[in-house]
Amino acid sequence: MGVRGFFTMNFRTEIEKPKPTFLLNYQHKILALGSCFVDTIGKKLQSCRFKTEINPFGTIFNPHSIFKILDKIIFFLENKKNAHNSADFLGENWEKIIEQNAFVEKNGFWVHLDFHSDFFGETKEILAQKIILKIEEIANFLKTTNVLLLTLGTAWVYEHKFLQKIVSNCHHIPQKDFDKYLLQIPQITQYFDVFFEKIKNINPNIHTFLTLSPVRHQKDSLVLNQVSKSILRCAVYELCEKYPQNITYIPAYEILLDDLRDYRFYAEDLIHPSTTAENYIWDYVKTYFLDKKTNDFIQEWQEIQKNLSHKPRNPETESHQNFVKITQEKLKKFERNYFKE
Numbered sequence: 001m002g003v004r005g006f007f008t009m010n011f012r013t014e015i016e017k018p019k020p021t022f023l024l025n026y027q028h029k030i031l032a033l034g035s036c037f038v039d040t041i042g043k044k045l046q047s048c049r050f051k052t053e054i055n056p057f058g059t060i061f062n063p064h065s066i067f068k069i070l071d072k073i074i075f076f077l078e079n080k081k082n083a084h085n086s087a088d089f090l091g092e093n094w095e096k097i098i099e100q101n102a103f104v105e106k107n108g109f110w111v112h113l114d115f116h117s118d119f120f121g122e123t124k125e126i127l128a129q130k131i132i133l134k135i136e137e138i139a140n141f142l143k144t145t146n147v148l149l150l151t152l153g154t155a156w157v158y159e160h161k162f163l164q165k166i167v168s169n170c171h172h173i174p175q176k177d178f179d180k181y182l183l184q185i186p187q188i189t190q191y192f193d194v195f196f197e198k199i200k201n202i203n204p205n206i207h208t209f210l211t212l213s214p215v216r217h218q219k220d221s222l223v224l225n226q227v228s229k230s231i232l233r234c235a236v237y238e239l240c241e242k243y244p245q246n247i248t249y250i251p252a253y254e255i256l257l258d259d260l261r262d263y264r265f266y267a268e269d270l271i272h273p274s275t276t277a278e279n280y281i282w283d284y285v286k287t288y289f290l291d292k293k294t295n296d297f298i299q300e301w302q303e304i305q306k307n308l309s310h311k312p313r314n315p316e317t318e319s320h321q322n323f324v325k326i327t328q329e330k331l332k333k334f335e336r337n338y339f340k341e
Helices: 003-007 036-047 063-080 086-097 124-143 185-199 222-242 252-260 275-289 292-308 318-339
Strands: 029-034 051-054 103-106 109-112 147-152 156-160 165-167 178-182 207-212 247-250
Touching: 029 036, 029 063, 029 124, 036 051, 036 147, 036 207, 036 275, 063 086, 063 124, 063 147, 063 165, 063 185, 086 124, 109 124, 147 222, 178 222, 185 222, 207 222, 207 252, 222 247, 247 275, 252 275, 275 292, 292 318
Parallel strands: 029 051, 029 147, 147 207, 207 247
Antiparallel strands: 103 109, 156 165, 156 178
């Protein structure tokens, strides 16, 4: 083989360029729910000044629990408007939103099987109030949200044997109290069907971005992790085919496994993507799922942000004072150009 032939060889397979029907822009409000990977993308968006709520109920790994949270939020919105005031609404409905039999006492505090351990209280009542306040806050956000970003982590779920309900968090309850099984594709797609019918009456223009978390759930074994991811990917495919104008898929999973495809793109635990991989996926998102004006916006903001974070050796010098003045003028111009009423 000649030298020229050698240098024309490809040493990686790049993910195909998508043609999304919907592009994100910096004015969009985004509600991000799901596995820990949604925190990664959500924080990238937040750092670029997107109005983003990231996992306000804690990390949620399985589709059942994600859509159950959304169902609670929608129930709140559907029924709150018929109540004279918040007190009347809560008096009649709070037990329908927060199931009484799912409270658990752990180490002197109360937690709830439908919610992350970030939600706890000294009493059931205190915990319930915290949950209701957060649901109300996110319900008000959802009414005007432009984009729902969902990252599915696993199709494995844990069902409490006595309560006969799938839980979002086991809260270190012994595993013998749960049955573990895989959700099936029709179940997952039905969750979205139900959600889609309900959200149309509240926020009909909301667009959903779906991602499959590239984080490997090694505790299920690598073999069963792939079974789980396969179910999720097939479900996402069916949803994208059914709702092409309402759902967009971001191939984060395929980028890490098929494009980067090397352990140097994993963190030291060999489970989570490395910072380099996260940045690579973020660059892909910016290139193909954000409009041009938003990419210009991000580039301009990051330059200003870099200047704002600059720490001079001698802040009293005339050159630095001029630098500060120019940066402040750039910031004011940026605000006028992008955030004027």
